Amino acid sequence: MIVLPKLEDLSDPTFDPFEMEKLSTGDCPDPYPRIHELMEQGSVVEGSYRDQFTEIRDVQTGDLAQVMVLGYDAVMHVLTHPEIFTNREAFLPSLGVSFGESISVMDAPDHTRYRRIFQKAFLPQVVAKWGETIVDPVVNALIDKFIDTGKADLVHQFTHHYPFQVIYAQIEMEPEQGPVFHKLAIAQLLSLIGAPQGQEATQKLGTFFGELLRIRRENPGTDLVSDLARAEVDGDYLPDEVLISFLRQLINAGGDTTFRGTSALLTALLTHPDQLDAVRADRSLISQAIDEALRWEVPPTSTFRYVIQDTEIDGVKIPKGTFINLVLASANRDPRKFSNPDKFDIFRERKHRHVAFASGPHLCIGQHLAKMEMTRALNQLFDRLPNLRLDPDMPPPQLIGHILRSPEHIWVKFDT
Template sequence: MTISTADQLRDFIRTADDSAYVESAAAETPRSRIVDLYGPLAAARRRAPVHPMTQAALIGQDDYRTQKEFTKASFSCVLSFEHCQQALTDERLSSRFWDETIGQVWGHTIIGMDGSEHRQHRALISQAFTRRSLRRWQETAIVPAVNGLIDRFEKNGSADLYREFTLLFPVYIITEMMGLPFTDIERFNTWAGETVAAFYDMETAKEASKKLERYLSPLIEERRGGTGEDLITLLANAELDGGRLETIDIVSFLRLLLPAGGETTARSTASMLLGLLQSPEQLQAVISNRTLLPQAIEEGLRWEPPLMSISRIALDDLVLGDVEVQQGSVLEISLGAANRDHTRWDDADSFNIFREKKPHIAFAWGPHTCLGAHLARAEMSAALTALFDRLPGLRLDPDTGQQARVQGIGLRAPNKVPVVFESR
């Protein structure tokens, strides 16, 4: 009998040693341990929707190193849902902030592009993220990845779903989507993880970025004109009006994929799980009625978006929320504060899957809405489905669950998600 790729991936994951990656990804810093962001931000939002300072300053913290590089620029922080939406669609605000900071590591990517350049690159990259591709990845990557990880601990009766599950399944999904050999997964993930050090260790991040470019460039060239259905081949063969993505364009996008696509999905899923586990009635409602899964996912994304803010540079002088924003200054758009805006959602700080449906901005808004949002939702749905199907009696660990909390000021995630269940 021929073993399918899905079976091979599941078998590989079942016994893979990814402990080094987990230790790196779960490492805490003083900034990542900060729990209460929303109280200070809500108090600030009640005073005004826009403030002439960074989000970190609003909660009494030092600015990020990437923000400090803009020594001659003034900063403003947008806190209300209405004004964040407005800022995300204002063409006078440029995304090039990313290029001038972490772009030094990840390269020139669509998150740092504006106007026609952004539209063209987004259209080319979108050709790889079709419904057909999503259905294929569901079978070949998403389902085997989540099940391979659950295979490791379903007989134990307990697990930390953050370290043993949510941190890992997006990583294996992405590497399978790219069609990487199993033997290369560990070093690829190590390099990709090190690029996130751009926020605090630029030299390590730059060196990892070079290693990724040296590894990925030959793969891209080998797959141009090929018939494979992996992500690298699809990107290499994408064409629009005779235009194609250059090798460096694809390298830059793939370097971005693990931190921007993998880490955010890992953190979103962990926060959503903790929200459900801390609300046993809602958890049981979703387990009993899987049509509630989309509501749980959207509420999790609203309640604790993985990325607290994104930044834009003003191309012209403008006024937002009675604050004068000068040309060249930086506007920090607080997605987290906007998604907790009490003028838009009743009891906005509570996790409630039954609340009135309203769009959130966890995936941003406007032309830069996250390209992988549908993939992330599919991954989160598959993760919950597998956990609920395979771990009967799933509940928060009564001994250690009270210490679980969502934390961080830039990227948000639980410190742990300890659970118990009936072992099989």
């Protein structure tokens, strides 16, 4: 019998990184009026996106010369010109500190080389198999816990758990280790605001995944870590440091964004009952409902790039050495591309694709998994919770945050 390593909790086990994380994500109820004001100033606006909404300093990038890039065309220009706007210098002070040598911190040729290997584990046909074997059992087990009550808080009882439990199942982690894993994964990002628990969490997850990788190399199985350890393209394999960094980032890049995307999707549908009824009656509409939710509430609202040569956008000169705040939310709500962009409308005409998964060489590697998880979660909620609706006796869901947005609660009722 293979004995897997045990995660070590934070030295202060009472520390709550989820509460501290809110200092980073913010409590802004609606950043879009300010985003539209910024867009009216042009495609390039001096300053930090974060500083528009909070006085809590970003200790890793706060002293760099920064500009915001806004609007669909300008954002796409930056995303698709990596020879000018690079990832490495942009993310070394942040994701590099939290995760290590992640592919998010790489530029070509290293990024191209290692991404090809990672992609083998996330091909659509591979992801589709996880739907029945991993995602459905996780979703159904969570629903089983509240299905007899006729009511639920879908955030605390469902969306805040299922994407993470999918990851635990993918790496075959014992369920009892899940809470510590989730805590450490969230705590990693607290280095952004200078919390010492950030580096402690990074170190402890590195130790755990290093030992797990050693075990899986010696005793390969059917889990994701074994698959990634064996994955190769033209004789190239993933170095341990790169693979460990990817696993450190997995719960944030895969779990947290899917939790927030699913929460936004449910918020949008439940507060638009006509569209909820349409999707419930015709499941072929689920795909476009997901796409519209990701356009309407992109997780995250902004990302970063670094300028390595003098350039310009829409006639505005941007010197080498400038730190770019790339406001993805401004692209997805650009009125020049999406009519009435602040409205959630699954039936809108789709002339332009959203940038929730970015674009260019750093297009999200887990996009197929995220959409599959959201699709299966919504189908199971509809199938198992008849007449799912908002609880009229409780406050309606309210999305909050300026970077990573989600509701605190989604209180619902359903027939039993």
